Every structure is written in structure tokens, then in C-alpha cells.
Amino acid sequence: MDNIPFNPDTQNSSNAALILAALERVGESFRVMLWEQAKEYGLSPIQVQSLIFLHTHDERMATVTYLSKEFNVTKATMSDVVKVLTEKKLLVKKDNPADSRVQVLKLTSQGKKVAAATGGFANTMLEQIGQLTERQQTEIKTILLNLIHQLYREKIITMQRMCFTCVHFSTAGNKHFCNLLQIPLTPDHLRLDCPEHDQKPEPLS
Template identity: 45%
Template structure:
């Protein structure tokens, strides 16, 4: 049998495998918390994820094509989820795009109410993170943000909006944002920046 990061014997002395196994455990916690919130509100986990995303992101990102990439599912899967949410009167279509063939989705007032009681599903994890010393929180965040960027560069993670992949980001001894015109400390790096614009140079390299 080949080596596996999930084999306790193979994890001995292999910190990278232990980290991956640990991340998988945390991913399971997210799924459990999301399922609990979904069942309590008569929704599917994906439907809750879509509602939360729509609530906090600009309209240009709230269309079927982008949502499919965002959550690594097929367009038909997103379309079905949108139909279900519309039937529940939680979202509405917005045809204000210049392309009359496409549409984005917006929250209804009822949808906003649901987001108000579901968007906190990951709070139990945050509560534990807050127990870590601030320097450990910053070190953990720095590692995660770099890992997310590298997974995106390798094509494993489809969508990311971190500073490291943005056209406004510069690295010259220090991290720097040309849009904000300021040095970025580790805690300033964003994972999901509203002003993010992809660095085309990175795509070609």
C-alpha cells in the first residue's frame, strides 16, 4: 500500500503530512457546522453558502458561471440551487447587466434575514482561534494566505482573491499595495479583497 498523509504511521516525523491531515479535520468541522445550520433552516449547505456569498460580494460575482467556479461545482448544480432559493423567495434575478443574456442574483429581504441567522455558522471555529496568542494568529494567517495563493497558482484552487495574486501587489523587500499606497503587514493581507484584480503577469508565468 502506498504512503498516505492519512496513515498515522506515515505521519511520524512528517510535519507536512500532519498539517494536511489537520486541515482535513478542520474541513470536516466546517461541513458539520454548515450541515447543522442548513438542517435548522430547511436549506442545503450549498444554498447557505450561495446566500452568504451573495450577501457580501459585488453583483458582478453573483452569476451562475462565477458561483460555479467559486464553489467548485457545475453550472447546472448552481442553477438548481438558484431555482430552489428563488422558489423560497430568498433571492431574485437581476438583469441589469450589459449582457441581456445573463443575469446576476440579489438577496430579497427574506434572504437577508436568513443570512442574518446563518452567516455565523463558523463562529465556533473563530472562538477557538481567538484563544491563540495574537502572534500565533498572525503566523497562522500568513501561512494560510500563502498556501491559498500557491494552490491557486498550481490550478488546484480555482478562485482566489488574495493580495499575492493581485495586480496592485508588489514585493520589494516588503509587501506593498499600489492601490492603497501602503506597506502591507502580514495581518493586512486580504484573502478576499473587494478591489482584487488578477495579475495577468502571474497567469503567463
């Protein structure tokens, strides 16, 4: 049989293949929970994700262009998402005083309610993770952050606001430091989605 990670025989002889298959199942569980929550409100998964993102992130990220990069879809697709949410009176477009060419997306009061209600769609998974020990959580966190960083470097993931991609991040040997907050970045302090993130310029090829 083909030596692919979704082949049970391959998984039985390769921990790497089994871990990959396990991550795929976790991802599928995430999608199922998101879809069920979206259906309850007559929305699509990407519409729910957009509402949650706008509810939990800074206004400078509240544009069609930023959202399209965040969710790795075309600007046309994200424009359609915004159009539907606007028609449903869940968000409005406002002029951006800093740039007249770009409109800022703002949730309406109803949009905030829907975002708050749907934001806990993955709480079942969160409860399971919360039952792990602090040490186990820290170990998994470190592994996942490094994996996400590698996927970003491979340009598979397009948007990141994690420590490793920030101009304020520095490293010496195995020790990391945040030059903005002036704190050592131990595994417990590393962030995946930092409000103070300032994107590090891409290295010249």
C-alpha cells in the same frame, strides 16, 4: 503499511503529514457545522454558502457564472441551486443593465435574514481561533495565505481575491506593497478576500 499522510505511523514520523491530516479534520469540522446549520433551514450546504456569499459580496459577483467558479461547481449545478433558492423566495433574478445576457442575483428580505442567521455557522471555530495570541494568529494567517496561493497556482483552487493574485500587488525582496491603497502589505495587512481586488492576468505558458 502505505506511506500516506492519513496513516498514523506516517504522521508520527512526518510533521508535514500530520499537519495535512489536521487540516483535513478542521475541514471536516467546518463541513459538519455548515451541514447542521443548513438542515435547520431546510437547505443544502451549497445553498447556504450561496446566500452568505451574495449577502457579503458586491453585485458584480452576483451571477450564476461567478458563483459556479467561486464554489468550483458546474454552471448547471449552480443554476439548480439558484432555481431552488428562487422557488423558496430567498432570491430573485434581475436584469443586468450593463449586460442583457446576464442576470444579477439579488436576495429578498427573507433571503437576507436567512443569510445573516446562517452566516455564523462557524462561530465555535472562530471563538477558538480568537483565543490565540495576536502573534500566533498572524503566523497562522501568513502560512495559510501562502498555502492557498500555492494551491491557486496549481489550479486546485479556482477563484481568489487575495493580494498575491491582484494587479495592484507588487513585491521587492521580502517586502510587499499595494499600489492601489498605497500601503505596505505587512502580514497584518494582507487580505484573503479584498473588495478592491483586480485579477492579475494569467502568465502565458
